[in-house]
Amino acid sequence: xxxxxxxxxPIYYPSAKPHMGHAYSSIxxxxxxxxxxxxxxxxxxxxxxxxxxxxxxxxxxQNNKEPLTFCDEISQNFKNLSKxxxxxxxxxxxxxxxxxxxxxxxxxxxxxKKGEIYLxxxxxxxxxxxxxxxxxxxxxxxxNIKKSKASGSLVEWVEEESYFFKLxxxxxxxxEFYEKNKEFILPISxxxxxxxxxxxxxxxxxxxxxxxxxxxTVPTNENHIIYVWLDALTNYISALNYPDTSHNLxxxxxxxxxxxxxxxxxxxxxxxxxxxxxxxxxxxxxxxxGHGWILAGDEKxxxxxxxxxxxxxxIDKYGLDPLRYYLIKEVSFGNDGxxxxxxxxxxxxxxxxxxxxxxxxxxxxxxxKNIGLxxxxxxxxxxxDLKILSVFEKEYNNLxxxxxxxxxxxxxxxxxxxxxxxxxxxxxxxxxxKKNDLKRLNTIVYVALELxxxxxxxxxxxxPDTSLKVLKIFxxxxxxxxxxxxxxxxxxxxxxxxxxxxxLFKKIDKND
Ligand code: MSP
Numbered sequence: 145x146x147x148x149x150x151x152x153x154p155i156y157y158p159s160a161k162p163h164m165g166h167a168y169s170s171i172x173x174x175x176x177x178x179x180x181x182x183x184x185x186x187x188x189x190x191x192x193x194x195x196x197x198x199x200x201x202x203x204x205x206q207n208n209k210e211p212l213t214f215c216d217e218i219s220q221n222f223k224n225l226s227k228x229x230x231x232x233x234x235x236x237x238x239x240x241x242x243x244x245x246x247x248x249x250x251x252x253x254x255x256x257k258k259g260e261i262y263l264x265x266x267x268x269x270x271x272x273x274x275x276x277x278x279x280x281x282x283x284x285x286x287x288n289i290k291k292s293k294a295s296g297s298l299v300e301w302v303e304e305e306s307y308f309f310k311l312x313x314x315x316x317x318x319x320e321f322y323e324k325n326k327e328f329i330l331p332i333s334x335x336x337x338x339x340x341x342x343x344x345x346x347x348x349x350x351x352x353x354x355x356x357x358x359x360x361t362v363p364t365n366e367n368h369i370i371y372v373w374l375d376a377l378t379n380y381i382s383a384l385n386y387p388d389t390s391h392n393l394x395x396x397x398x399x400x401x402x403x404x405x406x407x408x409x410x411x412x413x414x415x416x417x418x419x420x421x422x423x424x425x426x427x428x429x430x431x432x433x434g435h436g437w438i439l440a441g442d443e444k445x446x447x448x449x450x451x452x453x454x455x456x457x458x459i460d461k462y463g464l465d466p467l468r469y470y471l472i473k474e475v476s477f478g479n480d481g482x483x484x485x486x487x488x489x490x491x492x493x494x495x496x497x498x499x500x501x502x503x504x505x506x507x508x509x510x511x512x513k514n515i516g517l518x519x520x521x522x523x524x525x526x527x528x529d530l531k532i533l534s535v536f537e538k539e540y541n542n543l544x545x546x547x548x549x550x551x552x553x554x555x556x557x558x559x560x561x562x563x564x565x566x567x568x569x570x571x572x573x574x575x576x577x578k579k580n581d582l583k584r585l586n587t588i589v590y591v592a593l594e595l596x597x598x599x600x601x602x603x604x605x606x607x608p609d610t611s612l613k614v615l616k617i618f619x620x621x622x623x624x625x626x627x628x629x630x631x632x633x634x635x636x637x638x639x640x641x642x643x644x645x646x647x648l649f650k651k652i653d654k655n656d
Contacts (some may be wrong), residue, residue, distance in 0.1 A: 146186040150397035155194040159203040160447045162225045173404040174231045178605035182627040186399045192237035193219040194539035197372030198272045201358035211358045221366035237383040249363040249384030260423040264308035266350040273297035307352040314419040315346045331478040334434045338414045377417045400429040407434040436480040465607035466492045477552035484588045489652045496649040507592040520586035537631040566595045598630040
């Protein structure tokens with residue numbers, strides 16, 4: 145039986161066009177989903193849009209649209225983006241769907257029945273842009289304007305009747321939960337931040353609002369709208385058919401293995417979400433990974449800062465796989481990173497065109513001229529052949545372990561180092577000088593082709609389309625992808641005829 149693996153992206157606010165930060169969260173999650181799939185797991189991958197709350201209500205108003213009409217349009221942009229990014233998601237949830245509303249109200253009823261929710265009055269600061277409540281200590285005044293220190297977004301004073309969730313009751317239980325589940329929050333630096341936040345004391349959390357209408361109503365009091373984060377977080381189970389806990393999706397895939405999120409929404413996922421679930425007697429997810437930000441210069445890329453790089457424009461100009469490769473390789477996973485056209489062009493030229501693409505072209509055209517597009521007989525491997533091939537067998541388990549702890553950096557380093565070694569192998573072995581020793585020439589080409597097959601499999605979670613093109617050399621398609629086969633030398637088994645393929649990555653001429 146295959147292990148089940150449930151992975152999610154954050155659900156995006158459709159308040160504006162998607163930008164590179166959103167594309168980043170999705171591409172990262174897709175990497176893990178695809179990796180898990182090809183290493184033998186039964187994967188369920190969810191993405192979607194977070195459509196309620198004041199932020200969306202105001203955005204709709206600014207556009208002179210009814211909230212739902214507005215959401216229908218912009219949610220579609222995100223749906224289209226998930227296609228453009230070649231996400232392998234199984235579902236796309238919208239929080240305006242009836243299935244979601246049903247789940248949220250059910251969860252609310254459980255919490256209220258268990259005495260975890262009570263009615264009182266909220267007076268304090270609220271940021272509509274973050275949909276978050278802030279304490280006095282968490283805000284600052286800049287040019288007479290009160291802002292959140294963490295996000296820089298504007299806060300407003302709110303005073304109204306509100307339901308509260310007894311978050312303060314969960315402080316010790318959460319700390320115990322983090323202690324027992326040491327890898328619940330990754331990377332470790334973020335875990336420490338969360339633990340010190342919880343240790344500093346949790347206050348009860350306002351979970352309903354009265355001053356606007358756009359959202360899911362409290363089932364027991366229709367004057368109140370459920371706090372958009374309680375609503376949004378529930379998407380991770382509503383998409384599995386919660387509250388029908390006997391449904392196969394829920395039974396098989398909850399608790400989630402991994403929520404991929406940005407570090408700005410860690411508190412909601414690592415504190416509020418497990419507290420809501422524990423309070424409702426539902427298992428919390430197994431892991432929350434808070435990745436870094438995509439910066440423009442030194443600043444977070446965001447709509448409010450007006451420094452957005454449009455993923456569609458980049459993909460149009462450079463193609464999708466180069467962008468996916470760049471974001472996974474050049475942004476050190478867990479940290480903030482930069483993207484600029486210049487850096488992307490350098491990466492395409494050096495890694496994709498020179499190191500990867502060129503290697504394939506050289507090997508295949510050498511094969512065509514000297515062997516006639518066939519998989520050659522492998523002779524006896526010498527030490528150099530064995531050395532370069534055996535790394536994959538030796539490291540396979542490590543690679544799987546890297547990904548189990550989201551150590552994306554070690555995974556990509558492994559590929560880059562070995563691609564470099566593969567190029568060096570082909571240069572050093574000089575098959576073009578072995579025309580008098582056809583056995584050796586054949587063996588070198590065999591090894592090089594094996595390496596190409598292994599790289600195509602390893603790169604599939606990063607650059608899926610490119611990998612599929614490369615695998616066409618060996619007449620392989622998506623269904624044939626099994627990562628564990630990088631441990632073996634399989635080419636003779638697969639097919640004896642090979643195919644030429646076109647140029648994978650064009651070098652970018654900086655003078656163009
Ligand atoms: N709707 C909430 C999430 C609810 S999840 C139950 C939300 N939406 S968002 O559209 O504002 O952001 C979604 C994701 O995009 C977050 O993970 C956020 O961190 C990520 N990014 C937004 N800007 C970003 C960068 N500049 N860089 C990297 N990711 C950032 O928050």
